[in-house]
Amino acid sequence: MITLKINGKEHTVDVDPTMPLLWVIRDIIGFTGTKFGCGKGLCGACMVLMDGNAVNSCLMPVSTMEGREIITIEGETENLQALQKSWAELNVPQCGFCQSGQLITATSMLNNNPNPNEDEINGNMSRNICRCGTYTRIKGAINHCVEQKNKS
Amino acid sequence: MDPIKNISRRGFIKGIGLASGGLVLASTIYSFSKCNSETELVSEFNPNLFVQLNSDGSLILVASRSEMGQGVRTSLTSVIADEMEADWDRVIVKQATGDSKYGNQNTDGSRSVRILYQKMRQMGATVKAVLITAAVKYWGVPESECTAENHYIIHTSGKKIGFGDLVDIAKDLEIPKKVILKSPKDFKYIGKNLPSIDVENLSNGSAVFGLDKRVPNMKFAAIKRCPVTFGTVKTYDKTDALMVKGVLDVVEVPLLRKAFGSLGGVAVIATNTWAALKGRDALKIEWDDGDNASYNxxxxxxxxxxxxxxxxxxxxxxxxxxxxxxxxxxxxxxxxxxxxxTHAPMEVPNAVVSVEEDSCEVWAPIQSPQAARREVANFLKLDEAKVIINVTLLGGGFGRKAKPDFIVEAAAISKAIKGPVQVVWSREDDIQHSxxxxxxxxxxxxxxxxxxxxxxxxxxxxxxxxxxxxxxxxxxxxxxxxxxxxxxxxxxxxxxxxxxxxxxxxxxxxxxxxxxxxxxxxxxxxxxxxxxxxxxxxxxxxxxxxxxxxxxxxxxxxxxxxxxxxxxxxxxxxxxxxxxxxxxxxxxxxxxxxxxxxxxxxxxxxxxxxxxxxxxxxxxxxxxxxxxxxxxxxxxxxxxxxxxxxxxxxxxxxxxxxxxxxxxxxxxxxxxxxxxxxxxxxxxxxxxxxxxxxxxxxxxxxxxxxxxxxxxxxxxxxxxxxxxxxxx
Missing domain, CATH: 3.30.365.10 (Aldehyde oxidase/xanthine dehydrogenase, molybdopterin binding domain)
Structure with missing residues (x-):
């Protein structure tokens, strides 16, 4: 039995300890906002926050997640919600499938660096692929979010 | 230009019947035969349902093409709303199931708006005309004194009545055959910037793609396909696969040598995707590679x-x-x-299929729901009427999801295990079997x-x-x-x-x-x-x-x-x-x-x-x-x-x-x-x-x-x- 803390709530699961966190979240616990894209940590669709930092949940054995604070796209944190608002305002998504991961990576970046410059945004966001090609809008929404936060 | 907002964002809702007592417009649109030359020919008339106005004013508009990021759920419905003089905030978009009554649903060839623009305009204008006639009856005034504006019919005297309040009268009226379309200069939504009707759901994880679909008792399956196209299974050993925790069963999937047929292989069925993938790794299969092994x-x-x-x-x-x-x-x-x-859409091919005794229901990210219906019906030897294709959001398509081979695979497995199953392709499957x-x-x-x-x-x-x-x-x-x-x-x-x-x-x-x-x-x-x-x-x-x-x-x-x-x-x-x-x-x-x-x-x-x-x-x-x-x-x-x-x-x-x-x-x-x-x-x-x-x-x-x-x-x-x- 493994106990996980996801979005502020504890979940106890009986699974193969090597099962990646991604599949525990999606298939066992049932939060489907976190996406499967490649299974190899290459595309970032499966990003979740682990103690505030973005990690590829497709690579993280669930047994290593005990005692960690996991936040998914369905969770609530200040930066995530501010970014989600910007995403909607700039009409960022096309198909939307990669956007959970993009938002989590961006949240992680702002958690560590509230005022990223362009190179820092490019560097951080290079962990994620968007096949529809919404990168320009993602960058725009991150900048918009930072501006809004700095105003308030 | 400021974007127009749909504040309610009731986007992709489920379970709304089209016969729940509101005004349902039974109109007609052309149905097109599938034609590679892009010259669609009118083959027959079908009655279709695209608009439902409820007495509370809520307006359900049906999108008959699949959404894969190109914004079609928003563009097609906004055309109806514009001609109808509807309030975009009151619009709920419902996805059509794969059914010929909606006309050709193939979402390919960059043609959804091109083909449906005038028809959606007519659909909206027709509803507007019926609502004006309803107001004329209600007030006993000449039609020339009534206009439609933002979900109301307005009389020259200044009095007005909401669209929803006219439903009871309107539903007994004849649908006019000819209607006048708006002048482009009066367009309210067409030619403007509407954000996707789904934008909030797509930003908060609540949007349902094919991979996110869950039905009661659903199992997960991963298929090992022959590395060479159209190769076949000679022998396989499932012993090790069955020992993986969570693996329930191993079944063979047939190779169907037709355009959208299943590639064939060996499927591992499990209680979760990870176990299915791990079980698949443990299969031992000997293949007959066939003729294509010469391909370099x-x-x-x-x-x-x-x-x-x-x-x-x-x-x-x-x-x-x-x-x-x-x-x-x-x-x-x-x-x-x-x-x-290869297309490599971010969402890999996948499908949930539930085969019953004499029917079948599918939930899948599919660009061609009618082809899927036909293929599944053929495979199961069922009437198409017994096959329901529910179109989920597509996590990208780019043409890959115009081919329903992955749905046929899921149908084959569901039939074999006598229960609902979700077939999940890994990224490797997607790149190597496209x-x-x-x-x-x-x-x-x-x-x-x-x-x-x-x-x-x-x-x-x-x-x-x-x-x-x-x-x-x-x-x-x-x-x-x-x-x-x-x-x-x-x-x-x-x-x-x-x-x-x-x-x-x-x-x-x-x-x-x-x-x-x-x-x-x-x-x-x-x-x-x-x-x-x-x-x-x-x-x-x-x-x-x-x-x-x-x-x-x-x-x-x-x-x-x-x-x-x-x-x-x-x-x-x-x-x-x-x-x-x-x-x-x-x-x-x-x-x-x-x-x-x-x-x-x-x-x-x-x-x-x-x-x-x-x-x-x-x-x-x-x-x-x-x-x-x-x-x-x-x-x-x-x-x-x-x-x-x-x-x-x-x-x-x-x-x-x-x-x-x-x-x-x-x-x-x-x-x-x-x-x-x-x-x-x-x-x-x-x-x-x-x-x-x-x-x-x-x-x-x-x-x-x-x-x-x-x-x-x-x-x-x-x-x-x-x-x-x-x-x-």
């Missing part, structure tokens, strides 16, 4: 390259190219080679006179045809696969288009913008090569090549218009600062192409420093007739620029002994944020009929990059991807 893309490229060096089948001939080459002051020739590509964009060789030869005018043009190409997927053995392009080379409106007195033979050894399929990628590439790069050989500026040279204003003969209402072609090209060049001084080492390359009835040009600024390419700026100009949702069109052009750059930089699928050598995003790479240039999009103002948007932005990107690299460095790259040349 490297030697295949040599074969088709040799085929285009010799005379082929003549598809079109004007004047005499032989004479032109004899009399030429100078001739130029070049061979272009492009590899296979319907590939074709591999091509093209030879072009041009004759120049002493003034540098082009007097002869020979274009010969060979590539495995999509026809081979439907009719095995097909080894010449289908007529529609030649048209993007045949129809170029260049003002050249002697032209000849020829095709060469090419056999298919993998499944060949549609990929965003299809054959326009190789044709648009070769034609645009070769025109640029001719310009330099003629000693002329590529822009002026190209404008002369297109020649005087004229309209290409076509057998439909859409016109290949040289004035539009020149306009988009000139505008793209101007927007890019073509004639301005650029930073040292920078250069602008141009490309222009007509596809899916839209005229599109790109002007791309690049530099090559220390042998490494940087794309600084992409300028795209599109003339797509009437713009329905400007922000969506802009987004599609931005996406096309990235899609085109990805294939130019990295796109290459190769096969060795029939096995695809790439497997995931490390060796089939996509553009990432650090390589993204500034992208500027201009949409030409037009009141002409709307034309394609989803695909026509793609073909111009790669050739514009190649032409820019030549201008910057003097080096001409005639094959892709650029990673093969060490440039990226």
């Amino acid at each position: 893309t490297e030697s295949f490229m040599s074969t088709i390259t040799a085929n285009v060096q010799k005379a082929g089948q003549v598809e079109k001939s004007i004047g005499s190219v032989d004479d032109a080459f004899k009399k030429a002051n100078k001739f130029v020739d070049a061979t272009y080679q492009l590899p296979h590509l 319907y590939y964009h074709t591999v091509s060789a093209q030879y072009l030869k041009g004759a120049l006179d002493s003034n540098g005018n082009v007097t002869g043009w020979l274009h010969r190409f060979a590539f495995p045809s999509i026809g081979s997927t439907f009719k095995p053995g097909t080894n010449l392009p289908q007529p529609w696969e030649s048209s993007s080379a045949k129809d170029i409106p260049y003002d050249i007195p002697n032209m000849q288009i020829e095709t060469g033979k090419a056999d298919a050894h993998v499944r060949i399929g549609w990929y965003r913008s299809v054959i326009n990628i190789p044709h648009g590439y070769a034609i645009n790069v070769f025109a640029d090569e001719l310009a330099y050989e003629a000693g002329k500026d590529p822009l002026e040279f190209r404008l002369n090549l297109i020649g005087k204003d004229r309209v290409q003969e076509t057998n439909d209402q859409y016109k290949y218009d040289t004035a539009k072609l020149k306009h988009v090209l000139k505008t793209a060049a101007t927007n890019a600062g073509y004639s301005k001084q650029l930073p040292d080492g920078h250069a602008i390359g141009l490309a222009v192409h007509y596809s899916f009835y839209s005229h599109v040009a790109a002007a791309v600024e690049v530099s090559v420093v220390d042998g490494k390419l940087k794309v600084h700026q992409v300028n795209i100009v599109i003339d797509c007739g009437t713009a329905i949702n400007r922000d969506t069109i802009k987004a599609q052009m931005e996406g096309s620029a990235i899609f085109g750059m990805s294939l130019a930089f990295y796109g290459k699928i190769t096969a060795k002994n029939g096995v695809i050598e790439q497997s995931n995003f490390h060796d089939y790479q996509m553009l990432r944020m650090p390589d993204v240039p500034k992208i500027h999009v201009e949409i030409v103002e037009s009141n002409d009929d709307p034309t394609g948007v989803g695909e026509p932005g793609v073909p111009v990107i790669a050739p514009a990059i190649i032409n820019a690299i030549f201008k910057a460095t003097g080096k001409r790259y005639r094959s892709l991807p650029l990673s093969d040349h060490g440039l990226v």
